Amino acid sequence: MPVFSERLQTLEARHGVAIPLNRGQELVVVNTHGNQAIDTWALNRQNPDEFMSMEHSRSRLSRVVPRVGDTLVSNRRAPILTLSDDTSPGVHDTLLCACSPEIYRELGCEEGHRSCEGNFHEALAAIGLRLGCTPAPLNLFMNVAVGSENEVIRAAPVSKPGDLVRLRADMDVVMVLSACPQDVTPINGDDCTPREIQYAVV
Amino acid sequence: MPVFSERLQTLEARHGVAIPLNRGQELVVVNTHGNQAIDTWALNRQNPDEFMSMEHSRSRLSRVVPRVGDTLVSNRRAPILTLSDDTSPGVHDTLLCACSPEIYRELGCEEGHRSCEGNFHEALAAIGLRLGCTPAPLNLFMNVAVGSENEVIRAAPVSKPGDLVRLRADMDVVMVLSACPQDVTPINGDDCTPREIQYAVV
Numbered sequence: 186m187p188v189f190s191e192r193l194q195t196l197e198a199r200h201g202v203a204i205p206l207n208r209g210q211e212l213v214v215v216n217t218h219g220n221q222a223i224d225t226w227a228l229n230r231q232n233p234d235e236f237m238s239m240e241h242s243r244s245r246l247s248r249v250v251p252r253v254g255d256t257l258v259s260n261r262r263a264p265i266l267t268l269s270d271d272t273s274p275g276v277h278d279t280l281l282c283a284c285s286p287e288i289y290r291e292l293g294c295e296e297g298h299r300s301c302e303g304n305f306h307e308a309l310a311a312i313g314l315r316l317g318c319t320p321a322p323l324n325l326f327m328n329v330a331v332g333s334e335n336e337v338i339r340a341a342p343v344s345k346p347g348d349l350v351r352l353r354a355d356m357d358v359v360m361v362l363s364a365c366p367q368d369v370t371p372i373n374g375d376d377c378t379p380r381e382i383q384y385a386v387v
Numbered sequence: 388m389p390v391f392s393e394r395l396q397t398l399e400a401r402h403g404v405a406i407p408l409n410r411g412q413e414l415v416v417v418n419t420h421g422n423q424a425i426d427t428w429a430l431n432r433q434n435p436d437e438f439m440s441m442e443h444s445r446s447r448l449s450r451v452v453p454r455v456g457d458t459l460v461s462n463r464r465a466p467i468l469t470l471s472d473d474t475s476p477g478v479h480d481t482l483l484c485a486c487s488p489e490i491y492r493e494l495g496c497e498e499g500h501r502s503c504e505g506n507f508h509e510a511l512a513a514i515g516l517r518l519g520c521t522p523a524p525l526n527l528f529m530n531v532a533v534g535s536e537n538e539v540i541r542a543a544p545v546s547k548p549g550d551l552v553r554l555r556a557d558m559d560v561v562m563v564l565s566a567c568p569q570d571v572t573p574i575n576g577d578d579c580t581p582r583e584i585q586y587a588v589v
Contacts, residue, residue, distance in 0.1 A: 249482070260484075280442065280451070
Protein backbone atom coordinates (compact mmCIF):
# COMPACT_ATOMS: atom_id res chain seq x y z
CA MET A 186 0.00 0.00 0.00
CA PRO A 187 1.25 3.53 -0.69
CA VAL A 188 2.54 5.40 2.37
CA PHE A 189 -0.23 7.97 2.06
CA SER A 190 -3.12 5.50 2.08
CA GLU A 191 -4.01 6.17 5.73
CA ARG A 192 -4.32 9.86 5.00
CA LEU A 193 -6.71 9.52 2.08
CA GLN A 194 -9.86 11.57 2.26
CA THR A 195 -12.87 11.32 0.00
CA LEU A 196 -14.23 14.17 -2.08
CA GLU A 197 -17.88 13.49 -2.76
CA ALA A 198 -19.05 13.31 -6.38
CA ARG A 199 -20.04 16.72 -7.85
CA HIS A 200 -18.40 18.65 -4.98
CA GLY A 201 -15.28 20.71 -4.34
CA VAL A 202 -12.79 21.20 -1.52
CA ALA A 203 -10.11 23.78 -0.64
CA ILE A 204 -6.85 22.35 0.70
CA PRO A 205 -4.05 24.52 2.16
CA LEU A 206 -0.53 23.26 1.38
CA ASN A 207 2.78 24.57 2.62
CA ARG A 208 5.59 25.02 0.15
CA GLY A 209 7.15 21.62 -0.43
CA GLN A 210 4.09 19.61 0.57
CA GLU A 211 2.44 17.41 -2.02
CA LEU A 212 -1.18 16.69 -2.83
CA VAL A 213 -1.93 13.20 -4.10
CA VAL A 214 -5.09 13.12 -6.21
CA VAL A 215 -6.49 9.65 -6.85
CA ASN A 216 -8.94 8.93 -9.65
CA THR A 217 -10.69 6.28 -7.59
CA HIS A 218 -12.95 4.99 -10.36
CA GLY A 219 -10.74 6.10 -13.26
CA ASN A 220 -13.42 8.03 -15.11
CA GLN A 221 -13.52 11.30 -13.22
CA ALA A 222 -12.27 14.67 -14.49
CA ILE A 223 -10.99 16.85 -11.64
CA ASP A 224 -10.77 20.62 -12.06
CA THR A 225 -7.77 21.87 -10.10
CA TRP A 226 -6.67 25.33 -8.97
CA ALA A 227 -3.82 26.71 -6.88
CA LEU A 228 -3.80 30.17 -5.28
CA ASN A 229 -1.00 31.95 -3.47
CA ARG A 230 -2.12 31.67 0.17
CA GLN A 231 -0.64 35.06 1.12
CA ASN A 232 -2.21 36.81 -1.90
CA PRO A 233 -4.99 34.92 -3.69
CA ASP A 234 -4.93 37.42 -6.57
CA GLU A 235 -1.89 35.44 -7.65
CA PHE A 236 -3.04 32.05 -8.93
CA MET A 237 -1.93 29.21 -11.19
CA SER A 238 -2.46 30.32 -14.80
CA MET A 239 -2.88 27.97 -17.73
CA GLU A 240 -1.93 30.64 -20.31
CA HIS A 241 1.24 31.56 -18.41
CA SER A 242 2.11 27.88 -17.89
CA ARG A 243 1.70 27.06 -21.60
CA SER A 244 3.92 30.04 -22.36
CA ARG A 245 6.57 29.05 -19.81
CA LEU A 246 6.58 25.33 -20.66
CA SER A 247 5.96 25.70 -24.42
CA ARG A 248 3.62 22.77 -23.96
CA VAL A 249 -0.17 22.52 -23.89
CA VAL A 250 -0.31 19.68 -21.34
CA PRO A 251 2.21 19.44 -18.47
CA ARG A 252 4.31 16.31 -18.03
CA VAL A 253 5.94 14.80 -14.94
CA GLY A 254 8.64 17.22 -13.80
CA ASP A 255 6.94 20.28 -15.31
CA THR A 256 6.36 23.30 -13.09
CA LEU A 257 3.21 25.32 -13.65
CA VAL A 258 3.43 29.04 -12.99
CA SER A 259 1.19 31.76 -11.65
CA ASN A 260 -0.25 34.79 -13.42
CA ARG A 261 2.92 36.52 -12.17
CA ARG A 262 5.00 33.78 -13.79
CA ALA A 263 6.22 32.42 -10.46
CA PRO A 264 6.57 28.64 -9.93
CA ILE A 265 3.47 27.51 -8.04
CA LEU A 266 2.89 23.76 -8.64
CA THR A 267 5.02 20.91 -9.98
CA LEU A 268 3.56 17.72 -11.45
CA SER A 269 5.87 15.40 -9.53
CA ASP A 270 4.25 12.07 -10.43
CA ASP A 271 1.53 10.72 -12.68
CA THR A 272 0.59 7.04 -12.97
CA SER A 273 -2.07 7.78 -15.61
CA PRO A 274 -1.37 8.02 -19.36
CA GLY A 275 -0.80 11.76 -18.82
CA VAL A 276 -3.89 13.00 -20.64
CA HIS A 277 -5.00 16.21 -18.94
CA ASP A 278 -6.47 19.49 -20.18
CA THR A 279 -5.45 23.13 -19.92
CA LEU A 280 -7.64 24.53 -22.71
CA LEU A 281 -11.18 24.61 -21.37
CA CYS A 282 -12.95 26.73 -18.77
CA ALA A 283 -14.57 25.17 -15.74
CA CYS A 284 -18.16 24.10 -16.27
CA SER A 285 -20.55 26.75 -15.01
CA PRO A 286 -24.25 27.45 -14.47
CA GLU A 287 -24.31 28.97 -17.99
CA ILE A 288 -23.09 25.71 -19.57
CA TYR A 289 -25.78 23.65 -17.85
CA ARG A 290 -28.40 26.19 -18.92
CA GLU A 291 -27.19 25.76 -22.55
CA LEU A 292 -27.42 21.99 -22.11
CA GLY A 293 -31.02 22.28 -20.95
CA CYS A 294 -30.43 21.24 -17.33
CA GLU A 295 -32.56 22.49 -14.47
CA GLU A 296 -31.39 25.58 -12.57
CA GLY A 297 -29.17 24.69 -9.62
CA HIS A 298 -27.13 21.99 -11.43
CA ARG A 299 -23.79 21.86 -9.60
CA SER A 300 -20.74 23.10 -11.54
CA CYS A 301 -16.97 23.25 -11.15
CA GLU A 302 -17.15 27.06 -11.12
CA GLY A 303 -19.69 26.92 -8.31
CA ASN A 304 -17.60 24.31 -6.47
CA PHE A 305 -14.52 26.55 -6.72
CA HIS A 306 -16.19 29.54 -5.09
CA GLU A 307 -18.08 27.39 -2.55
CA ALA A 308 -14.84 25.66 -1.48
CA LEU A 309 -13.03 29.00 -1.10
CA ALA A 310 -15.94 30.49 0.87
CA ALA A 311 -15.79 27.52 3.26
CA ILE A 312 -12.30 28.66 4.35
CA GLY A 313 -13.16 32.37 4.30
CA LEU A 314 -11.66 33.26 0.92
CA ARG A 315 -13.23 35.04 -2.04
CA LEU A 316 -11.91 35.59 -5.56
CA GLY A 317 -13.62 37.91 -8.05
CA CYS A 318 -12.86 35.69 -11.04
CA THR A 319 -12.64 32.01 -11.90
CA PRO A 320 -9.16 31.21 -13.24
CA ALA A 321 -8.90 28.63 -16.02
CA PRO A 322 -8.38 25.31 -14.22
CA LEU A 323 -5.93 22.47 -14.76
CA ASN A 324 -8.40 19.75 -15.70
CA LEU A 325 -6.80 16.56 -14.42
CA PHE A 326 -7.66 13.36 -16.30
CA MET A 327 -9.88 15.33 -18.69
CA ASN A 328 -9.41 13.99 -22.20
CA VAL A 329 -9.20 16.96 -24.57
CA ALA A 330 -7.09 16.91 -27.72
CA VAL A 331 -6.34 19.43 -30.46
CA GLY A 332 -7.07 18.09 -33.95
CA SER A 333 -5.25 18.87 -37.18
CA GLU A 334 -7.84 21.56 -38.00
CA ASN A 335 -7.37 23.19 -34.58
CA GLU A 336 -10.58 21.61 -33.35
CA VAL A 337 -11.08 20.80 -29.68
CA ILE A 338 -11.88 17.08 -29.32
CA ARG A 339 -13.49 15.92 -26.05
CA ALA A 340 -13.61 12.26 -25.05
CA ALA A 341 -14.00 10.03 -22.00
CA PRO A 342 -10.97 9.80 -19.68
CA VAL A 343 -8.32 7.18 -20.52
CA SER A 344 -7.21 6.84 -16.89
CA LYS A 345 -7.70 3.59 -14.95
CA PRO A 346 -9.21 3.19 -11.47
CA GLY A 347 -6.60 4.18 -8.89
CA ASP A 348 -4.50 6.30 -11.25
CA LEU A 349 -3.04 9.23 -9.39
CA VAL A 350 -1.10 12.43 -9.80
CA ARG A 351 1.15 14.09 -7.24
CA LEU A 352 1.32 17.88 -7.20
CA ARG A 353 4.06 19.64 -5.22
CA ALA A 354 3.41 23.14 -3.92
CA ASP A 355 6.20 25.55 -4.92
CA MET A 356 4.84 28.29 -2.66
CA ASP A 357 2.33 28.29 0.22
CA VAL A 358 -0.95 27.70 -1.59
CA VAL A 359 -4.59 26.97 -1.26
CA MET A 360 -5.53 24.27 -3.72
CA VAL A 361 -9.08 23.65 -4.86
CA LEU A 362 -10.26 20.36 -6.32
CA SER A 363 -13.64 19.90 -7.97
CA ALA A 364 -14.96 16.46 -8.88
CA CYS A 365 -16.63 17.61 -12.09
CA PRO A 366 -20.46 17.35 -11.98
CA GLN A 367 -20.82 17.03 -15.77
CA ASP A 368 -23.47 14.35 -16.40
CA VAL A 369 -24.71 15.31 -19.87
CA THR A 370 -21.56 14.88 -22.00
CA PRO A 371 -19.19 11.87 -21.64
CA ILE A 372 -16.28 13.90 -20.21
CA ASN A 373 -16.60 11.87 -16.96
CA GLY A 374 -16.94 8.55 -18.78
CA ASP A 375 -19.32 7.11 -21.30
CA ASP A 376 -21.94 6.42 -18.62
CA CYS A 377 -22.08 10.18 -17.84
CA THR A 378 -21.92 9.47 -14.11
CA PRO A 379 -19.82 11.77 -11.90
CA ARG A 380 -18.11 9.86 -9.09
CA GLU A 381 -16.18 10.58 -5.89
CA ILE A 382 -12.39 10.83 -5.81
CA GLN A 383 -9.76 10.66 -3.08
CA TYR A 384 -6.88 12.87 -2.06
CA ALA A 385 -4.16 13.10 0.57
CA VAL A 386 -1.68 15.74 1.68
CA VAL A 387 1.79 14.22 2.09
CA MET B 388 -9.86 52.22 -51.21
CA PRO B 389 -11.91 50.64 -48.43
CA VAL B 390 -14.74 52.80 -47.09
CA PHE B 391 -13.09 53.05 -43.68
CA SER B 392 -9.75 54.37 -44.93
CA GLU B 393 -10.51 57.97 -43.92
CA ARG B 394 -11.19 56.85 -40.38
CA LEU B 395 -7.95 54.96 -39.89
CA GLN B 396 -5.95 55.86 -36.82
CA THR B 397 -2.43 54.80 -36.02
CA LEU B 398 -1.44 52.88 -32.92
CA GLU B 399 2.21 53.56 -32.24
CA ALA B 400 4.61 50.60 -32.06
CA ARG B 401 4.86 49.05 -28.55
CA HIS B 402 1.77 50.89 -27.29
CA GLY B 403 -1.86 50.17 -26.49
CA VAL B 404 -5.22 51.88 -26.87
CA ALA B 405 -8.72 51.44 -25.42
CA ILE B 406 -11.59 51.82 -27.90
CA PRO B 407 -15.27 51.95 -26.88
CA LEU B 408 -17.64 50.23 -29.33
CA ASN B 409 -21.39 50.11 -29.26
CA ARG B 410 -23.11 46.80 -29.92
CA GLY B 411 -23.14 46.25 -33.67
CA GLN B 412 -20.16 48.49 -34.42
CA GLU B 413 -17.08 46.96 -35.93
CA LEU B 414 -13.39 47.50 -35.30
CA VAL B 415 -11.12 47.08 -38.31
CA VAL B 416 -7.57 46.16 -37.29
CA VAL B 417 -4.96 46.56 -40.01
CA ASN B 418 -1.59 44.85 -39.84
CA THR B 419 0.06 47.74 -41.65
CA HIS B 420 3.46 46.09 -42.09
CA GLY B 421 2.23 42.51 -41.92
CA ASN B 422 4.60 41.40 -39.18
CA GLN B 423 2.92 42.69 -36.07
CA ALA B 424 1.17 40.61 -33.42
CA ILE B 425 -1.70 42.50 -31.77
CA ASP B 426 -2.98 41.47 -28.35
CA THR B 427 -6.72 42.13 -28.23
CA TRP B 428 -9.23 42.29 -25.38
CA ALA B 429 -12.93 43.11 -25.09
CA LEU B 430 -14.67 44.07 -21.83
CA ASN B 431 -18.35 44.58 -21.15
CA ARG B 432 -18.61 48.38 -20.93
CA GLN B 433 -21.35 48.26 -18.27
CA ASN B 434 -19.48 45.72 -16.14
CA PRO B 435 -15.78 45.25 -16.94
CA ASP B 436 -15.59 42.17 -14.69
CA GLU B 437 -17.21 40.46 -17.67
CA PHE B 438 -14.64 40.14 -20.44
CA MET B 439 -13.85 38.09 -23.52
CA SER B 440 -12.45 34.75 -22.37
CA MET B 441 -10.24 32.50 -24.47
CA GLU B 442 -11.01 29.39 -22.39
CA HIS B 443 -14.75 29.97 -22.64
CA SER B 444 -14.49 30.71 -26.37
CA ARG B 445 -12.53 27.51 -27.05
CA SER B 446 -15.17 25.61 -25.09
CA ARG B 447 -18.08 27.26 -26.93
CA LEU B 448 -16.54 27.02 -30.41
CA SER B 449 -14.77 23.66 -29.93
CA ARG B 450 -11.92 25.31 -31.81
CA VAL B 451 -8.57 26.67 -30.67
CA VAL B 452 -8.43 29.52 -33.20
CA PRO B 453 -11.57 31.40 -34.27
CA ARG B 454 -12.53 31.56 -37.96
CA VAL B 455 -14.58 34.13 -39.88
CA GLY B 456 -18.13 33.96 -38.57
CA ASP B 457 -17.14 32.65 -35.14
CA THR B 458 -18.42 34.46 -32.08
CA LEU B 459 -16.14 34.68 -29.06
CA VAL B 460 -17.80 34.66 -25.66
CA SER B 461 -17.23 36.25 -22.29
CA ASN B 462 -16.34 34.62 -18.99
CA ARG B 463 -20.13 34.50 -18.48
CA ARG B 464 -20.44 32.69 -21.81
CA ALA B 465 -22.28 35.60 -23.48
CA PRO B 466 -21.52 36.54 -27.11
CA ILE B 467 -19.13 39.49 -27.00
CA LEU B 468 -17.17 39.68 -30.29
CA THR B 469 -17.58 38.15 -33.75
CA LEU B 470 -14.73 37.75 -36.22
CA SER B 471 -16.69 39.11 -39.18
CA ASP B 472 -13.84 39.31 -41.72
CA ASP B 473 -10.20 38.30 -42.04
CA THR B 474 -8.07 38.89 -45.13
CA SER B 475 -5.03 37.21 -43.54
CA PRO B 476 -4.37 33.43 -43.64
CA GLY B 477 -6.29 33.21 -40.35
CA VAL B 478 -3.35 32.35 -38.12
CA HIS B 479 -4.05 33.82 -34.68
CA ASP B 480 -3.42 32.65 -31.12
CA THR B 481 -5.60 32.03 -28.09
CA LEU B 482 -3.14 29.94 -26.06
CA LEU B 483 -0.56 32.34 -24.67
CA CYS B 484 -0.65 35.03 -22.01
CA ALA B 485 0.16 38.64 -22.81
CA CYS B 486 3.83 39.48 -22.51
CA SER B 487 4.58 41.05 -19.15
CA PRO B 488 7.39 42.68 -17.16
CA GLU B 489 8.23 39.19 -15.79
CA ILE B 490 8.80 37.80 -19.31
CA TYR B 491 11.21 40.61 -20.22
CA ARG B 492 13.02 40.08 -16.91
CA GLU B 493 13.42 36.37 -17.83
CA LEU B 494 14.72 37.43 -21.25
CA GLY B 495 17.34 39.66 -19.65
CA CYS B 496 15.86 42.99 -20.79
CA GLU B 497 16.27 46.18 -18.79
CA GLU B 498 13.55 47.10 -16.30
CA GLY B 499 10.85 49.24 -17.87
CA HIS B 500 10.60 47.28 -21.15
CA ARG B 501 7.07 47.89 -22.42
CA SER B 502 4.70 44.90 -22.43
CA CYS B 503 1.22 44.00 -23.64
CA GLU B 504 0.12 43.51 -20.02
CA GLY B 505 1.36 47.00 -19.19
CA ASN B 506 -0.27 48.40 -22.32
CA PHE B 507 -3.60 46.82 -21.37
CA HIS B 508 -3.72 48.45 -17.95
CA GLU B 509 -2.29 51.75 -19.21
CA ALA B 510 -4.92 51.95 -21.96
CA LEU B 511 -7.75 51.20 -19.50
CA ALA B 512 -6.43 53.77 -17.03
CA ALA B 513 -6.44 56.40 -19.82
CA ILE B 514 -10.25 56.08 -19.98
CA GLY B 515 -10.70 55.79 -16.21
CA LEU B 516 -11.06 52.00 -16.00
CA ARG B 517 -9.22 49.50 -13.84
CA LEU B 518 -9.28 45.70 -13.86
CA GLY B 519 -7.67 43.60 -11.13
CA CYS B 520 -6.51 40.89 -13.52
CA THR B 521 -5.17 40.55 -17.06
CA PRO B 522 -7.46 38.27 -19.09
CA ALA B 523 -5.82 35.98 -21.64
CA PRO B 524 -5.82 37.98 -24.89
CA LEU B 525 -6.83 37.10 -28.43
CA ASN B 526 -3.44 37.44 -30.09
CA LEU B 527 -4.24 38.59 -33.62
CA PHE B 528 -1.76 37.59 -36.33
CA MET B 529 0.38 35.80 -33.74
CA ASN B 530 1.69 32.57 -35.23
CA VAL B 531 1.40 29.85 -32.60
CA ALA B 532 0.73 26.23 -33.47
CA VAL B 533 0.23 23.05 -31.45
CA GLY B 534 2.58 20.24 -32.50
CA SER B 535 1.89 16.51 -32.51
CA GLU B 536 3.54 16.20 -29.08
CA ASN B 537 1.36 18.99 -27.65
CA GLU B 538 4.24 21.43 -27.94
CA VAL B 539 3.60 25.15 -28.43
CA ILE B 540 5.40 26.29 -31.60
CA ARG B 541 6.01 30.04 -32.02
CA ALA B 542 6.97 31.57 -35.38
CA ALA B 543 6.94 34.85 -37.25
CA PRO B 544 3.54 36.07 -38.52
CA VAL B 545 2.40 34.77 -41.92
CA SER B 546 0.23 37.85 -42.57
CA LYS B 547 1.02 40.31 -45.37
CA PRO B 548 1.21 44.10 -45.14
CA GLY B 549 -2.33 45.49 -45.11
CA ASP B 550 -4.00 42.29 -43.95
CA LEU B 551 -6.92 43.10 -41.72
CA VAL B 552 -9.52 41.61 -39.44
CA ARG B 553 -12.97 43.00 -38.64
CA LEU B 554 -14.38 42.42 -35.17
CA ARG B 555 -18.06 43.10 -34.50
CA ALA B 556 -19.12 44.00 -30.97
CA ASP B 557 -21.98 41.80 -29.75
CA MET B 558 -22.53 43.94 -26.66
CA ASP B 559 -21.38 47.45 -25.69
CA VAL B 560 -17.68 46.94 -25.09
CA VAL B 561 -14.37 48.56 -24.46
CA MET B 562 -11.78 46.98 -26.69
CA VAL B 563 -8.06 47.18 -26.00
CA LEU B 564 -5.41 46.70 -28.67
CA SER B 565 -1.72 46.35 -27.91
CA ALA B 566 0.90 46.45 -30.65
CA CYS B 567 3.13 43.82 -29.04
CA PRO B 568 6.52 45.25 -27.90
CA GLN B 569 8.31 41.87 -28.14
CA ASP B 570 11.74 42.57 -29.68
CA VAL B 571 13.76 39.60 -28.41
CA THR B 572 11.92 36.65 -30.00
CA PRO B 573 10.71 36.65 -33.67
CA ILE B 574 6.99 36.71 -32.79
CA ASN B 575 6.75 40.15 -34.50
CA GLY B 576 8.82 39.06 -37.50
CA ASP B 577 12.28 37.70 -38.04
CA ASP B 578 13.82 41.18 -37.68
CA CYS B 579 12.42 41.38 -34.12
CA THR B 580 11.16 44.92 -34.75
CA PRO B 581 7.77 45.94 -33.34
CA ARG B 582 5.89 48.28 -35.68
CA GLU B 583 2.82 50.50 -35.64
CA ILE B 584 -0.60 49.29 -36.77
CA GLN B 585 -3.83 51.00 -37.83
CA TYR B 586 -7.43 50.65 -36.78
CA ALA B 587 -10.83 52.18 -37.51
CA VAL B 588 -14.26 52.00 -35.92
CA VAL B 589 -16.94 51.45 -38.58
